[in-house]
C-alpha cells in the first residue's frame with residue numbers, strides 16, 4: 001500500500017520537474033515523511049544529476065540514519081540549517097552545516113557555491129525543505145525576499161528547484177505568496193493518493 | 194589639504210580577487226591607495242587582508258603582511274584553516290609575513306612607546322622592505338596597535354601620511370586594519386587614521402533573530418565610483434570572505 005503511495009508521489013514529482021523550472025509542493029504535515037521518502041528515492045534513481053538538498057526540517061544526521069544510501073550518494077549534497085543551532089556538532093563530507101537558519105544570505109552563497117563546482121552539462125536540482133520552516137525561524141518578509149532571489153538566481157543558471165511547504169495554521173497567507181513564485185504547484189492531499 | 198594631493202594613478206585598479214567586492218569597487222581598489230579595514234574583534238579583518246595578498250600573489254603581484262597583534266605562528270595556523278591560503282606562495286616569497294615587533298626589537302626600539310626618531314626609523318625600514326621586495330600589496334595588521342605606540346596625533350598623522358605617500362609612489366596598494374569596539378559607528382581608535390586614508394571598508398554586525406549577521410560596507414574610496422550599500426559577508430573555510438546582497442527585513 002505504502003509503495004503505491006510513494007510511487008505515485010515519485011511520478012508526480014518526475015512529471016512536474018521535467019517540464020517546469022521550479023515546482024512548489026504543498027502538503028499536510030501527515031504526508032511529509034512519504035514525500036521525503038519519494039524524493040530521496042527519486043534522487044537516488046538519478047545518479048547522473050546533481051542535487052542540493054537544504055534541510056530546515058530534520059538534521060542531516062537523522063536523515064542519513066533513516067536513509068542510509070544517502071551517505072554514499074555522490075549526486076546529492078546537503079546544507080543543514082538546524083543542527084548547529086541545536087548544538088549538534090558533527091562534520092560530514094556530504095553536508096555543509098549553517099550556523100543558523102536565519103543566515104539566509106550565507107545559505108544562498110553556499111547553494112550557489114556547490115553548483116559552481118558542478119559540470120556545465122550536468123542537470124542541476126535544488127530542494128528546499130521547507131519554506132514553512134524557514135518562516136518559523138525568520139520573518140516571512142525576509143524569507144520571501146530570499147526565495148525571490150533564489151528563484152531568480154537558479155533560473156538564470158538553469159537549476160531546477162523543488163520547494164516544500166508544509167501546511168500549517170497561521171502560515172497559509174505567507175506560504176501562498178511564496179509558493180506562487182514557482183512555475184508549477186503540486187498539492188498533496190491524503191484523499192488524492 | 195596635503196593628503197588630498199596624494200597621487201592616485203588614474204583608473205588603474207588593484208583587484209582584491211573577491212568578486213563581489215571588485216564589482217562594488219568598480220573594478221578594484223585604485224592602485225596605490227591606503228585603505229582602512231575597520232572592524233571589531235573577530236570581524237574578519239585579518240582574513241580579508243590575507244585573501245587580498247594571496248589573490249594578488251596568484252596574479253604575480255608580490256605582497257607583504259606586517260603583523261603586530263598576532264605572532265606569526267598563530268597567524269599562519271589560523272590561515273591554514275582556509276582553502277585560499279596557499280603556503281607555497283609564502284614559501285616562494287610571493288607573500289611575505291613579517292612580525293613587526295621583531296623588527297622593532299632589532300632596531301632597538303622601545304616596544305611600548307616610540308619617539309619621533311623611532312617612528313622615522315621604523316618608517317624607513319617599512320619603505321625599504323617594500324622597495325626591496327618590490328611589493329604591490331602591503332598590509333599592516335593592525336594600524337591601531339602601531340598608533341598606540343605613536344604618542345601624539347601629529348605622529349600618527351605624519352606616520353600614516355608618509356607611509357601612504359611612499360607606497361603610492363611605488364604603486365603599492367595598502368590595507369591597514371583598524372580595531373574598533375563592537376556595534377559602534379567609529380572607524381578608528383584615534384580618529385585620525387580614517388581621515389588620512391584614501392578608503393574605508395567597514396566590517397560590521399547586524400542582529401537578526403538573536404544571531405549576528407556579518408556585514409560589509411565601503412564607506413569611502415577616493416577616486417572610485419563605488420557602491421555604498423551594506424552587504425552580507427560570509428567567512429568560510431572553503432571560500433574565505435564572500436559578499437552577498439543583504440536581505441532587508443522590515444522589522
Ligand SMILES: Nc1ncnc2c1ncn2[C@@H]1O[C@H](COP(=O)(O)OP(=O)(O)OP(=O)(O)O)[C@@H](O)[C@H]1O
Nearest residue numbers: 233234235236237238239240241274275428429430
Ligand atoms: N576556518 C574558518 N572557517 C570559517 N570561519 C572562520 C575560520 N577561521 C576563522 N573563522 C571566523 O573568522 C573570524 C576571525 O576572523 P579574523 O581573525 O580575520 O578577524 P579579525 O577582525 O582579524 O579579528 P581580531 O581583531 O581579533 O584580529 C573568527 O572569529 C571566526 O568566526
Ligand SMILES: [Mg+2]
Nearest residue numbers: 238239240334
Ligand atoms: Mg586580526
